[in-house]
């Protein structure tokens with residue numbers, strides 16, 4: 001697959017629209033993990049070095065009704081500026097007069113970040129008219145978000161179709177590194193899938209059954225499976241209407257010899273708060289007034305046992321609500337063990353996802369994995385062998 005790249009264009013004195021991923025974890029207005037910002041830096045600096053003006057487009061979160069201050073990309077400006085060591089200006093809209101004025105007055109050597117593309121309905125609809133509004137702001141479009149390449153959204157797909165476009169350096173790196181490790185992975189290969197985006201990721205699991213020998217299901221995702229097995233899960237995060245899908249995934253996995261590993265013990269609490277009272281119980285014993293917030297120590301042992309007999313591990317989604325201690329225990333323990341096995345050459349490890357990477361950084365293990373991707377969902381869809389719309393549009 002030949003991607004068009006920055007090498008194919010003369011960037012001098014051109015306005016370069018760059019789709020980046022500024023969708024970083026934020027707590028009390030502070031960026032808590034800036035991995036995605038750091039990974040966006042090489043393309044932006046290369047554009048500057050070659051005399052282009054970088055105009056950055058990004059989504060942030062999942063706004064449903066237009067503007068929402070908590071999802072403004074402005075929150076990433078300071079952290080991005082620190083990473084780039086350049087001035088980053090901000091425009092409070094990604095289209096129209098405000099955006100155009102900000103582009104026209106952008107001083108040479110500086111960077112412009114535009115407001116959240118998802119504040120406009122046209123973004124998720126891949127609307128050609130919205131894409132045309134974005135296109136007015138630049139001469140060349142550089143797509144540098146593998147992490148959103150699975151979505152046919154306007155700033156990912158339509159925009160790349162209607163103007164001269166190419167992949168950024170991060171997009172190139174993500175695809176070549178993932179291909180290196182995963183196009184014919186060393187077997188047995190195991191996926192670890194956790195986190196909270198149950199409805200979007202549950203369907204992906206179905207398609208992982210065939211390429212994977214084993215799948216560990218943890219975090220909020222596991223609750224839907226435990227409920228599907230008839231266990232009480234109390235107040236836990238769960239998508240009850242997805243239970244049939246969960247049951248069919250378990251049945252298909254059995255037929256196709258893919259082992260599904262669910263928590264055998266759980267850490268439960270009555271409230272989701274730091275260092276609150278919690279207890280470890282068997283997986284079928286969550287009290288009606290409590291919620292499952294992490295996997296227990298027996299589950300950690302079980303996961304370690306499976307890791308020991310695995311050659312390649314692919315991980316998206318934390319095993320518990322890791323942001324709040326002590327619910328980071330299972331994620332931390334598994335991350336440290338994968339890091340150790342990777343460092344001693346026993347396993348190849350790839351992890352991706354905004355929160356996953358933040359959790360791995362928190363446990364000090366991210367830099368010990370074979371490869372860390374900025375992508376979560378996109379990386380799972382890529383694994384299924386799907387053509388990602390945001391990548392296909394960049395091939396010549």
Ligand code: ADP
Pocket residue numbers: 194195196197218219220221237292293294316317318319320321322323352353354355356357376377
């Ligand atoms: P990623 O960003 O890596 O793709 P997700 O966004 O799917 O991952 O999921 C991360 C979130 O899942 C975290 O905020 C974490 O607190 C949450 N989570 C994990 N396990 C649980 C659980 N048992 N209950 C509630 N939330 C959970």
Ligand code: MG
Pocket residue numbers: 353354355
């Ligand atoms: Mg997330």
